Amino acid sequence: MDLGLKDKVAAITGGSIGIGLGVAEAFAREGAHLLLAARQGERLAAEAGRIAETYGVTAVPVPCDVATVEGAQELIGAARDNFGGADILVNNAGTGSNETIMEAPDEKWQAYWELHVMAAVRLARGFVPMMKERGGGAILHNASICAVQPLWYEPIYNVTKAALLMFSKNLANEVIKDNIRVNTVNPGLILTPDWVNTAKKLTANSGGDWQGYLQSVADEFAPIKRFGTVEELANFFVFLCSERASYSVGATYYVDGGMLKTV
Incomplete structure (x- = not known):
């Protein structure tokens, strides 16, 4: 199936390892060019170079921390400077937590809020105008099954991923008029x-x-x-960002091997 992604530009946060790196490779296999953001600059540059050589695409490493205002602006600026914008944004950067509500300090709550929610908000404000200039685009948020079926040991992760889910739905309603589709994936065990x-x-x-x-x-x-394998999840991400999923708007998809217990 031709997904229509050849020569599209995809920006992926958390792109140097794990799910983000797998998503980057899946896009590259379809001929899309990449902006890869992560904090570990050396590893990021090495992976970007490997992907570019393997798949014959352009892969630009952008070492930055998207949980900060400055880091988000670096990625937005890199998209405009290198490609004149982007067609796809995958908000993937994130990490689990381990705490109790009674003992976790404000600083930890704030740090996860910046990473899981505000990074997506700031990047949307920067990428949506560029996508409008290009006639539309797709934004995909990597949340978690824990956004709706929480695990007991990571309440901060659960809460901030649930907030990301609601942000995604609101953003979808706001930007579909600009031909920008926004969706969320809730992975299970990957x-x-x-x-x-x-x-x-x-x-x-x-x-x-x-x-x-x-x-x-x-x-x-x-x-x-x-x-699930990273590749199994990444293939689903790429499909949702392609023109083959053109009627998917404001939805949440579970890639969880049946882990969700509700209907």
Whole structure:
């Protein structure tokens, strides 16, 4: 299926590792050019160079922290300076948390609010005008199943991802008149490097069977009985940002192996 993404420009936050990097490669396979944002400049530059060489596209690394006003402006400026704008924005940057509501300080709540919500708000204000100039575009937010089915140990993550979900819906209603489609994906268990590292740490003193630990998590939470791969999720992201999904507006999609318990 031709997704119509050849020579489109996609900006992806959190693009140096995990889901963001997988999404970048999926776009590159379709012939799209890339703006990759992440804080780790050296790793980001290496991955951008590898993708450009592998797929024959332009991949511009933008080392920045999109959780800050300055970082968001750097990515917006890089889009305009390198490509005259962008057609697609994937707000992927984010991370899990671990705390209790009673003990977490204001500073931690604020940091996650800036990363999961305000980064998306600021980037929308910068990218939407550029997309309008190009005749339209697509914005996709990577939220989480935890936005609607929270895990007990990360209330800040749950709350800020839920807020991102509501922001996405409001933005979708506001910009569809400009031919800009906004949607959200709520992934479930996706096998990222973070999950592998966590499993290795948790099993280090009990035999080191990190694969067995991950399988036990999948057995408990996912009816499909396995983690999803980054590539499986990335393929869905790319489809939603393509012209083949042109009637998808303001929706939330679950890529979770059946983990969601409600209808």
